Amino acid sequence: MKISMQFTATLTMTYVCLSASVNAADEQGRFMVKGGGRIGCEHYLTALETKGAEFISLAGWIEGFITYANQQEQDTFDLVPWQSTELLMSAVANHCRQNPEKSFHQSAYHVLQGVKTGRLKSKSEPVSATVADQSVVLYADIVRRLQQKLKLRGLLTGDPTGIYDKETIDAVLEFQRVKKLPETGLPDQMTLAHLF
CATH class of the missing domain: 1.10.101 (Muramoyl-pentapeptide Carboxypeptidase; domain 1)
Structure with missing residues (x-):
């Protein structure tokens, strides 16, 4: 699954929207989610079944999220040092099945917070x-x-x-x-x- 570099670079800013930090939100902790992150879990599960262009776009959205997290998280070289995008998309789907009322970005954020402890803290060959x-x-x-x-x-x-x-x-x-x-x-x- 290849995503264009320009598309992925554009999506790196998505992580800002998902940050739990008050600095990335308004005074009430609200923030705007852009792009595919706004879709609901049911919509995501449909995209997963078809594995068409929308699914590929959502994979790019997650890769952008991870790229920005790698840049912004303390003690982080790679948030997901062995997990493939496909595995992460599957984990998001599992979370969505259990929480159909959630949005795609909420489920992605949940999954990525769950793998955070296994991150690679510094560069490795x-x-x-x-x-x-x-x-x-x-x-x-x-x-x-x-x-x-x-x-x-x-x-x-x-x-x-x-x-x-x-x-x-x-x-x-x-x-x-x-x-x-x-x-x-x-x-x-x-x-x-x-x-x-």
């Missing part, structure tokens, strides 16, 4: 996790977190290195087997969601 002819690129710090979680489960020995080595692949394969996930050895979105 990318690492390619390669198994056979497939690869996933993650931050080295996320690989270390993954290794720490696997170690806590008794699936990995040694200290976390941030390198996606054979021992890590074997531990991920065992974790996937236990959780009845596709056994690829790759730290894909489903595996990371179960692990983190």
Whole structure:
């Protein structure tokens, strides 16, 4: 799902509207939500089903929100260091199903506040996790977190290195087997969601 850079840049200002800070609102704490954030949850769920242009636009809206949050949140390099836009859109949909009276922006804000504790606080180098002819690129710090979680489960020995080595692949394969996930050895979105 590709969103134009200009479109995403325009949407970065959306985060201002979603900020809980009084500085970003009027004296009564009110603020205007722009663009797709104004739609209701039911409308969003319909857009999700069709996965057409409106859905892509809403994905860009969320990416803009995240970009601005990365710039404005203290101790934040990346608010969502391993989560894909598609995974976040799915989480927003789940929140919308449980709270149909909410708007898209309220649900997006809720989801992003929920993942905030797992943010990447400083820059980390990318690492390619390669198994056979497939690869996933993650931050080295996320690989270390993954290794720490696997170690806590008794699936990995040694200290976390941030390198996606054979021992890590074997531990991920065992974790996937236990959780009845596709056994690829790759730290894909489903595996990371179960692990983190």
